[in-house]
Amino acid sequence: TTLEKLWLPHFARCIEPVVKAGVNLIWHCDGNLMQLLPRLVDCGVCGFQGFQYEDGMDYPAICRWKMRDGRPPIIWAGVSVTRTLPFGSSQDVKREIDWLVENGPPTGLFLGMSSSLTPGSTPWENIETLLEGLRYYRENGRP
Numbered sequence: 001t002t003l004e005k006l007w008l009p010h011f012a013r014c015i016e017p018v019v020k021a022g023v024n025l026i027w028h029c030d031g032n033l034m035q036l037l038p039r040l041v042d043c044g045v046c047g048f049q050g051f052q053y054e055d056g057m058d059y060p061a062i063c064r065w066k067m068r069d070g071r072p073p074i075i076w077a078g079v080s081v082t083r084t085l086p087f088g089s090s091q092d093v094k095r096e097i098d099w100l101v102e103n104g105p106p107t108g109l110f111l112g113m114s115s116s117l118t119p120g121s122t123p124w125e126n127i128e129t130l131l132e133g134l135r136y137y138r139e140n141g142r143p
Contacts, residue, residue, distance in 0.1 A: 019043075
């Protein structure tokens with residue numbers, strides 16, 4: 001494919017000096033990029049952000065991967081802004097935060113929010129539950 005023949009080799013060449021300098025590159029993922037992610041890891045990307053679990057991104061599997069240097073991936077994860085936050089209950093939000101932590105990599109997990117989280121489209125109770133969950137794990141870490 002054009003992606004494999006042209007884009008990926010050029011991308012790898014472009015980022016190699018940055019990777020060699022020890023910069024941790026994080027790739028933003030919209031949609032289902034499961035087939036592309038291993039190729040990005042081969043190029044030197046060492047983490048991912050912006051998962052759309054509902055589109056088929058296998059978060060637990062990605063979190064078990066090893067990056068090119070053998071480390072676990074750096075993961076910037078958050079509760080789904082297209083499904084759980086706007087349409088779920090506060091219990092769904094809590095359950096998803098716990099799921100992210102339980103299935104995250106052993107190190108390098110960052111929990112956060114998206115700029116797509118907006119008052120008016122997300123019930124206030126869900127925003128409060130999200131903030132409580134983020135605060136809990138920031139103060140207590142993993143069980």
